[in-house]
Amino acid sequence: MKKMSYRLINLITFYRLAAAPVLVILLLCHQFNIFKWLLAISFFTDAIDGWLARRFKAVSLMGARIDSIADDLTVLVAVLGIALFHIDFLRAEWQLVAALILFYMAQNSIALIRFGKLTSFHTYMAKIAAVLQGMFLVLFYFLDEPLTYLFYITSIFTLLDLAEEIVLVLILPKWQADVKGLYWVLRQN
Template identity: 55%
Template sequence: MSIKPVHKPSYYVVNAITLYRLLAAPLLLILLFSGHLAVFKWLLMVSFLTDAIDGYLARKYQVTSIFGSILDSVSDDLTIAVAILGIMLVNPEFLRKELTLVMVQVLLFITQICFALIRYHKISSFHTYLAKFVTISQGIFLVLFYWLPEPVYMLFYAVSTLTILDLLEETVLVLVIPQWETDVKGLYWVIKNGSSKKPRQP
């Protein structure tokens, strides 16, 4: 789908915000390994906030695209990966204690990515309702993890459960949706209405 001229400035602004999150990931790594945890915590929080901002603006101004959707998904994954790596360095005991639950999520994530690459030849960017809620929940837990003296275990278990459900849903979506799509509400709506959307053009 082509972008209307009136929306072109918004298109570039939204993608620039998303691109910031992508470029911030290596900077977060540098801050993490150089011991600048205070700056790391602030920048991590900003990165998660930009995720909410670019998604809202993309929907408001109707400037979603294949490029923007994939860029958003990759930026999200990198931000979360850096935050998890930080947990390994800052509180390895927490990770050792919850290693099984974390590994289940990692394996499901890898499985979903592999299925999408085989079927669509690129990563999926369904942006389901559940995925959006999970991303917000993950951001809240990870930010609080670095700001509070102790991890909020109940929040971790709740977020992990939602993440597992989201990854299972997205894996099934890859299997039932024949062509790459974005802005898919969820498996319930696909089953109810069928997948009739055409892939968006950048």
């Protein structure tokens, strides 16, 4: 049963990996209606695969790493759609967008330098940020006007998550996946 759980959960995660290039093609072909529905499905599968892995005790390092890559690709494709077809939104919010990009690049660069690989912490703050990102990005495509207040809330939590992950990269002695957060790491020491 556990082996079947691993396969099912990894299949859900692999869906997001496979969906990313399909979503890019849909964007380039101006198939926005199909794009927004598949994007919504991708964010939904992001919400359930981690929960299923914990529920069925089918957590693995490979699953955590693939999940992190699939998460990043899903967000990247959603932002690419905004950049291609709603650039005015990004121009209006360029300072906050620049801060998000800088923190993201810093977190990944420091992790690559320190550990030789990207993080897969899945902290509580990262989970909150991911839910907010999914809500904002899906609603961005389904509503006539973007919910700017939701963008600000999402950005704040994403910046807090990235800052926490930068600190975790700097203080953890070695790479590890599924870290609850800075509070728990400091409590262990």
